[in-house]
Amino acid sequence: MSVDFNTLAQQFTEFYYNQFDTDRTQLGNLYREQSMLTFETTQLQGAKDIVEKLVSLPFQKVGHRISTLDAQPASPNGDVLVMITGDLLIDDEQNPQRFSQVFHLMPEGSSYYVFNDIFRLNYSA
């Protein structure tokens, strides 16, 4: 495989959460019209709706702390499945929420976009 999916997964994850935590209004570039976000029980399609949803989340300050990251090639077409677990630190709350998230990344030219994004809170402190 020309693209090392491990490196891709790591770089993507780092970029995504960094962007999310600093300015999540800019995440739209990572999604396309056909992209889907499944956020707990809500489903949204399209970059615009997805970003709207993410921006509307009821917190100001947010930080993601990654505990695990694993990735596998999802098909011979070069798409990659990334599974993450970690802590979500919201505002000044001391006890983090624990989340898991799956990204299905699709190649597009020389870069990738998020085809599917499934976010799930596993438990809250």
Added chain:
Amino acid sequence: MNSGFQHTQNLGFIAQQAAIQSRVKVGVRGWQNATRQDLVNFVSRKTRIAITDSQVQGDMVVGFVNNQQDADSLINWNGVRFAGNALKFEIINDNGAGGNTGTSNTITLLKSFLFKRYNAQTKMMDLGNLRNDPDLVTNGLFSSTSTQSKMFPAMMKLASKEPQLIVESINLSNNNLRDVNMISSIAQTFPNLKNLCLANNQISKFRSLEVWKGKFKHLRELLMMNNPVTTDPLYRTEMLRLFPKLVILDNVLIRDENKLQQLYSIPMKIQQFFFESNELGQSSTDFVTNFLNLWDTNRVQLMGLYSPQSQFSISVDSSVPSSSVSNSDQNPTFSFYLPLSRNLTKVSSEKTKQQRLAMGQEAIDKLFSSLPKSKHYLQEQPSNYSLEAWSYPQVQGFIITLHGFFEEVDKPEIDANKGTSSTSGGRHRRFNHGHNNNSLNKLSRRSFDRTWIIVPNQGNVIIASDLFTIRPYADGSWIEPQQPTSIQQTATALTGVGNIPPSMGVQQPGVSPQGLVQQGLSQPGLQQPGIQQSNGQMNLQPGNLAPPAGQLQLPPEVQAKLNPHQQELLNKLHIETKLNAEYTYMLAEQSGWNYEIAIKGFQESMNNIPRQAFI
């Protein structure tokens, strides 16, 4: 156990086979005034010649007599009166049309040979010991390797044109086969073969069987005794891999047939995934249920779902939950898992990353065996599991993510901390100190997240990817007790700001307390009318779904079966179409609970909808 080869040990059967080899096919015309059985009885009485395996073909009754002599005698009875008609007998050579005489003779010979070796009762084609068959030897067929390699495929081609040959079992024993190249075409001719005997050959390499991988989708029994390959330690695993439905190998039961049946009963109506929303939800639940069942009882049986390209990896989230998390494991140990964990935030060595990604059945099976034996409680405690399924249209497959917990019930078959494993390099080494200390190997309850990519493969399904994250046990957020709330309130709660801090969207009014909620359908229109419907324990409490005033009112028994997505869809449709409750429900149901399809269907058939259907 119903073995297709139980007869091979039976002398009577061998005698019968010998008799079949010399029998001759005959046809009878002019019998139509009575039944086939009457005719056979009459011929037997009158001529003392028995016609066996008879069947009606067009205007003829076709069957077999014991030998050429009987056939010749029968011809002499031409014109004998039966039920008011003169009977006409003929010997059928099943001659192929056209061709030169030599080819034509060969075709005739091969065809008659096939019928000679075929037993319609047992649906068995006995192609054992071909090189010693007198007919074939006399005619120089199968005398050398080169003629054999031509004749066998030719014979299979002929067989495929004979609809009478209903073959469930093939015996290819005693043919000196070194591989299956010569006979590989049986997979094309008899794709539904159930029993195959390759005993007493010289097959020595798995590789030579690879041409049959995924070909025999119904092969249930395989006999390979007295082949060098059977002594290979990987023999059983490889056979399980090559033949996904194999149940009996060399007279030994190797798979649980009932479980296998369940596993493969996943409806894979691929086209419907985008329209028939029930399919994906139901098949995902079925898949997960069956998968976990086998995972807990006999993991090797899952190998039929993996291919040589399939991948499996685990990662360990060893961070201890906050002490304020109810029922959480505050002292977790992961010594069984850590040497296997592929957590990319911890593993830096490229070599380790590669090693810990199991690819192909052999590696996956080994990794499965290195994980503690477990028990999931999906049936008993469905509220502790959460499932998301979404379609993956690029490969016509789907992806399932499951969250939940399992109980470790026994240590793994293979302890990754012991033995020759020097591969657990990288930074995980430091977690492994004292791994022989029993207290670190205690069995406990774990939480997990697991994601599967499932793709169709020649009528079955294959798990292309399998990602498994193991975490210290903690009660899942999706089981938090909820106040009954309306659908509309749900919508605002999820998008609203600040009203439920700091737990964000954790509070899911209207969807708890059922646990195995179908969540993540990513295509519009794939909203699932409730995985919970498949499980009596997961019914919604009616109170959760009481529609706000002014919304669509359905009978309580219908209402009780709806999930929030369906309720929402009904309300939307109701407002848009002005149809009454009954017709709105019908429209939604017929559309597969897809809003776009429903509206389209509504617009197309608007003129045919009766007036009373509207409010």
